[in-house]
Amino acid sequence: MRKFESLHNQMVIGGVTAKELAERFGTPLYVTDEIAVRENFKRIQQAFSCHMPANIHYACKANSNLAILRILEREGSCIDAVSIWEVESCLMAGFKPNKILFTGVSVSDEEMKALVGRGVTINIDSPSQLIRLSKIGTDIPISVRVNPDVGAGHHEHVVTGSKMAKFGIPKGEVVRIYSEALGLGLRPVGLHAHIGAGVQDVAPFVQVTEVLVSIARELETSLGLVLEFLDIGGGIGIPYRPEDKEMDVGLLAREVTSLIKSGCSARSVAVEPGRYIVADTTVLLTKVVDVKETPDRRFVGVDAGFNTLIRPSFYGSYHHVAVANKFGMPGEITYDVVGPICESGDFLARDRMLPRVAEGDIVAVYDAGAYGFTMSSQYNSRPRCAEVLVKDGNASIIRDRESLDDILRHQRMPSRLMV
Numbered sequence: 001m002r003k004f005e006s007l008h009n010q011m012v013i014g015g016v017t018a019k020e021l022a023e024r025f026g027t028p029l030y031v032t033d034e035i036a037v038r039e040n041f042k043r044i045q046q047a048f049s050c051h052m053p054a055n056i057h058y059a060c061k062a063n064s065n066l067a068i069l070r071i072l073e074r075e076g077s078c079i080d081a082v083s084i085w086e087v088e089s090c091l092m093a094g095f096k097p098n099k100i101l102f103t104g105v106s107v108s109d110e111e112m113k114a115l116v117g118r119g120v121t122i123n124i125d126s127p128s129q130l131i132r133l134s135k136i137g138t139d140i141p142i143s144v145r146v147n148p149d150v151g152a153g154h155h156e157h158v159v160t161g162s163k164m165a166k167f168g169i170p171k172g173e174v175v176r177i178y179s180e181a182l183g184l185g186l187r188p189v190g191l192h193a194h195i196g197a198g199v200q201d202v203a204p205f206v207q208v209t210e211v212l213v214s215i216a217r218e219l220e221t222s223l224g225l226v227l228e229f230l231d232i233g234g235g236i237g238i239p240y241r242p243e244d245k246e247m248d249v250g251l252l253a254r255e256v257t258s259l260i261k262s263g264c265s266a267r268s269v270a271v272e273p274g275r276y277i278v279a280d281t282t283v284l285l286t287k288v289v290d291v292k293e294t295p296d297r298r299f300v301g302v303d304a305g306f307n308t309l310i311r312p313s314f315y316g317s318y319h320h321v322a323v324a325n326k327f328g329m330p331g332e333i334t335y336d337v338v339g340p341i342c343e344s345g346d347f348l349a350r351d352r353m354l355p356r357v358a359e360g361d362i363v364a365v366y367d368a369g370a371y372g373f374t375m376s377s378q379y380n381s382r383p384r385c386a387e388v389l390v391k392d393g394n395a396s397i398i399r400d401r402e403s404l405d406d407i408l409r410h411q412r413m414p415s416r417l418m419v
């Protein structure tokens, strides 16, 4: 877990105190440390590229703010995108089409036409998608998403590689699909799998690499096809709890690349981390608006709920919390930190020992940079919050706070209801 500096019991993020950020930009507020994004990217890029040519495809579903995309583009990242709108955002942030791999599921012909128009590589998820793509054009760079029957992850909703999951083409059918792709005039360049998200062990990544390598070898011997890349997907977990261990990315890279180099002739490895690059770079700051004690529980009511950060409610995920303006002070009382959404499932943290909390305090929710803002909503007609980027004591707004206008903008009142 990332360590934050404390200045007279004030939490400091990228050289600015949380209190100052909350006062200047309001709450709830996502605050991202630019240096941390760059460091995380460089660490994983270095881990893989010291063994063989490697491309890090940042999974931008984790955090698709244009400023974050731009930082990663400047660092040399490639992209894993899952919708044409993610592709458009990445192009707008400066990514070249040949750096983008589109991996969709249930992809429509309209979306594929737009993707072909943009010139990105398309990762095929089903036999039908392959045929439909070939009717749109030929000589299109493609890879195939294999369902490796290796699944892992922090919650059943995020296990994508098991054979019961909706993703990918069963491993036994993949060689035939490549042969068909060649016959249809498409240009296969890679092979891809993604096992799930929040994986803390190296072992499942080794297993999935073994599957990919054995398919790549078969493609070489039976079709004479040497692939440009083997893509092991994303899903590298991070330590959300203080006692969690960090994934040994050096070991992961060593094991994966040595299997590829010894087992087939694929020219490079691709990895698709989202969470690993952005999760710990960002805290969510939320103001205490109500403190309630009942005979059974003590509640800290804050202005962010599952509309702002859904992971605790949706996945039962743990996010570490601290009182940012009482930073480093000893815990005294056990609280539930709950939001303003009218559902009992609306909580950010449960049973947390915190210093005595007062209304007006600022709670910092850690590791909120991945699947935080991107999964937020306007539920209960609450505008989505602002995002800020901090670096060397400077803070810049990277997304404005929404207003009532943003909630109402697309709604229309039929004239017959106006009388």
Ligand SMILES: Cc1ncc(COP(=O)(O)O)c(C=O)c1O
Pocket (backbone or CB within 6 Å): 059, 062, 080, 103, 160, 194, 196, 197, 198, 233, 234, 235, 236, 272, 273, 274, 275, 276, 370
């Ligand atoms: C195909 C694919 N690649 C990469 C990722 C990124 O996962 P993570 O953010 O856990 O690294 C996902 C997440 O859902 C995915 O579906």
